[in-house]
Amino acid sequence: MREISxxxxxxxxxxxxxxxxxxxxxxxxxxxxxxxxxxxxxxxxYLDHVKRELSKGVAIVEFAGKPDDxxxxxxxxxxxxxxxxxxxxxxxxxxDLLVGIRVKVGDDVYEDSAATRLRPLARALS
Amino acid sequence: xxxxxxxIKKEIESLSTDATRTNVGRITTLADGVARVDGLSxxxxxxxxxFPDNVFGIALNLEEDSVGxxxxxxxSRLKEGDEVQTTGRLLSVPVGMGLLGRVVDAIxxxxxxxxxxxxxxxxxxxxxxxxxxxxxSVDQPLQTGIMAIDSMIPIGRGQRELIIGDRSxxxxxxxxxxxxxxxxxxxxxxxSGDPDFRPVYSIYVAVGQKNSNIARTIKALENNGAxxxxxxxAAPAADNPANQYLAPYAGCAMGEWFLRNGRDALIxxxxxxKHAVAYRQISLILKRPSGREAYPGDVFYLHSRLLERSxxxxxxxxxxxxxxxxxxxxxxxxxxxxxPTNVISITDGQIFLETDLxxxxxxxxxxxxxxxSRVGSAAQIKAYKKVSGKVKxxxxxxxxxxxxxxxxxxxxxxxKAQLGRGARIVEMFKQGVYxxxxxSVQTGVMWAMENNFFDTIDVSRITAAVESLKEYFTxxxxxxxxxxxxxxxxxxxxxxxxxxxxEDWKRSFA
Numbered sequence: 001m002r003e004i005s006x007x008x009x010x011x012x013x014x015x016x017x018x019x020x021x022x023x024x025x026x027x028x029x030x031x032x033x034x035x036x037x038x039x040x041x042x043x044x045x046y047l048d049h050v051k052r053e054l055s056k057g058v059a060i061v062e063f064a065g066k067p068d069d070x071x072x073x074x075x076x077x078x079x080x081x082x083x084x085x086x087x088x089x090x091x092x093x094x095x096d097l098l099v100g101i102r103v104k105v106g107d108d109v110y111e112d113s114a115a116t117r118l119r120p121l122a123r124a125l126s
Numbered sequence: 127x128x129x130x131x132x133x134i135k136k137e138i139e140s141l142s143t144d145a146t147r148t149n150v151g152r153i154t155t156l157a158d159g160v161a162r163v164d165g166l167s168x169x170x171x172x173x174x175x176x177f178p179d180n181v182f183g184i185a186l187n188l189e190e191d192s193v194g195x196x197x198x199x200x201x202s203r204l205k206e207g208d209e210v211q212t213t214g215r216l217l218s219v220p221v222g223m224g225l226l227g228r229v230v231d232a233i234x235x236x237x238x239x240x241x242x243x244x245x246x247x248x249x250x251x252x253x254x255x256x257x258x259x260x261x262x263s264v265d266q267p268l269q270t271g272i273m274a275i276d277s278m279i280p281i282g283r284g285q286r287e288l289i290i291g292d293r294s295x296x297x298x299x300x301x302x303x304x305x306x307x308x309x310x311x312x313x314x315x316x317x318s319g320d321p322d323f324r325p326v327y328s329i330y331v332a333v334g335q336k337n338s339n340i341a342r343t344i345k346a347l348e349n350n351g352a353x354x355x356x357x358x359x360a361a362p363a364a365d366n367p368a369n370q371y372l373a374p375y376a377g378c379a380m381g382e383w384f385l386r387n388g389r390d391a392l393i394x395x396x397x398x399x400k401h402a403v404a405y406r407q408i409s410l411i412l413k414r415p416s417g418r419e420a421y422p423g424d425v426f427y428l429h430s431r432l433l434e435r436s437x438x439x440x441x442x443x444x445x446x447x448x449x450x451x452x453x454x455x456x457x458x459x460x461x462x463x464x465x466p467t468n469v470i471s472i473t474d475g476q477i478f479l480e481t482d483l484x485x486x487x488x489x490x491x492x493x494x495x496x497x498x499s500r501v502g503s504a505a506q507i508k509a510y511k512k513v514s515g516k517v518k519x520x521x522x523x524x525x526x527x528x529x530x531x532x533x534x535x536x537x538x539x540x541x542k543a544q545l546g547r548g549a550r551i552v553e554m555f556k557q558g559v560y561x562x563x564x565x566s567v568q569t570g571v572m573w574a575m576e577n578n579f580f581d582t583i584d585v586s587r588i589t590a591a592v593e594s595l596k597e598y599f600t601x602x603x604x605x606x607x608x609x610x611x612x613x614x615x616x617x618x619x620x621x622x623x624x625x626x627x628x629e630d631w632k633r634s635f636a
Contacts, residue, residue: 002190002191048164048191052191104150106167107149107150107151107165107167107168108147108148108149108150108168109147109148109149109150110145110146110147111145111146111147111148112146116146123180125130
């Protein structure tokens with residue numbers, strides 16, 4: 001089942017490795033027309049893969065104190081260069097950071113915030 | 127107060143100004159102390175991962191789209207969806223002299239309410255065992271203080287000697303006696319001021335035991351003044367299986383510090399049967415394929431990689447040693463079980479304890495036929511080797527002839543003498559708990575046995591006679607024992623002194 005779901009995700013990507021809505025729709029239609037055994041489980045696995053692929057192309061930028069547009073644009077360019085694919089930026093305010101920024105691309109997290117720096121101190125005092 | 131401000135200042139100084147990069151994932155399932163995590167694509171095998179609320183875990187299963195992590199500590203506050211992040215560190219424990227006299231848990235945190243551990247160094251719990259080049263063969267004795275063992279199954283520094291037997295046959299007692307004996311030798315050595323004296327420090331790892339048993343062991347060590355030279359690593363039955371799985375490796379890392387710093391250490395794994403069971407539990411929850419008796423395929427490697435870390439290093443590598451006394455509990459005396467045979471094949475010999483002997487009052491209940499030490503005899507001191515050389519053979523002959531002993535009236539004098547000698551040796555080896563005997567005293571007693579001084583004493587009085595002779599050697603006969611200790615050999619003059627002393631004792635005993 002995992003192997004099939006992996007093949008489905010390959011069918012959903014374009015040449016640059018991005019998930020394309022149209023291709024996902026085609027995969028779903030094809031599955032609906034010829035429902036496989038354990039259709040629901042396969043769809044769940046497919047969903048997990050799609051989510052994972054989508055998260056690779058999006059940088060979730062959390063901040064406490066909004067960065068200016070220029071900084072965001074430069075961040076976008078730097079991340080796209082580093083990961084070798086176009087990265088979209090999604091901004092979210094997070095007051096828990098106190099001061100600073102946290103960027104999440106896929107499983108990778110880059111963080112420079114007061115909250116991270118205070119964490120070892122809190123651990124040492126606990 | 128000033129300590130706290132200093133601590134905060136230190137932390138502020140150590141704060142880096144660079145952004146941190148970590149790899150994260152999310153808990154998808156959580157059960158029995160094991161979390162399955164989605165993400166963590168860059169996690170390393172055996173890397174420590176951080177869960178919320180200062181809970182740590184270890185990444186043990188790196189699969190294609192998920193990671194299986196065992197949780198160290200309280201998993202009750204964690205929930206599905208919680209973020210997990212890599213730390214870039216392998217699990218390490220504090221090591222060094224500061225651990226002596228302390229009781230710690232499987233990851234080296236103190237649990238004896240004696241404050242923080244005074245240690246500036248950490249060693250990873252998993253480490254590759256020393257290779258061929260830095261090793262040296264075993265040539266220094268590690269005396270247990272138990273006559274039956276030191277004479278017939280001698281142990282050397284750097285050896286791995288398995289203690290195996292059913293429940294309640296005295297396995298832990300042998301290990302504790304050995305630790306107490308090391309402490310006694312250490313104290314005497316330190317008092318003597320001998321610059322060449324090499325103390326043996328001990329680590330006792332309790333895996334899957336009842337808390338009351340661990341407390342009793344610690345009490346016994348304290349009462350016998352041994353705790354100053356001992357570190358206890360406790361992963362009791364109430365601990366999660368991850369801690370029980372890790373405890374032997376953590377204890378081994380603490381022992382390795384002595385090994386790598388040119389010192390001698392002894393480590394007791396009590397016991398590896400429960401360790402294997404804890405590992406089986408983790409493996410089954412991690413959905414690893416199970417094999418014989420539902421143990422995972424790498425259960426042999428589990429113990430071989432642990433026990434291979436015990437070694438004697440050569441002079442170029444610091445001359446340190448780590449001796450291991452793993453303990454295995456058998457079921458109904460079955461030494462052919464899966465885990466017992468694995469550990470027997472890994473170790474350099476075994477001390478097999480028999481329930482029947484224990485119930486007959488022969489304690490320690492060492493089965494001479496099934497026990498063996500493959501390398502230890504090279505480490506015996508000359509004096510002791512001289513007097514104990516024939517004992518194993520005499521006992522073997524005794525056992526063979528014992529079947530005929532019921533027809534004693536029909537036996538010839540030589541056979542009767544062999545039977546008598548065997549019965550007296552069996553009585554001589556009976557020894558109380560927590561009362562190890564110095565090897566020089568053992569040599570004196572064995573010499574008396576080999577030179578027929580006990581032959582005229584009735585078998586039923588041999589134990590009392592041996593006790594009396596031991597007392598004599600620590601009192602008015604201590605000069606000759608001291609000479610044996612200093613010379614390490616039975617010279618003609620020492621033998622003459624020994625004869626005079628034993629004759630003197632025998633007059634008073636009679």
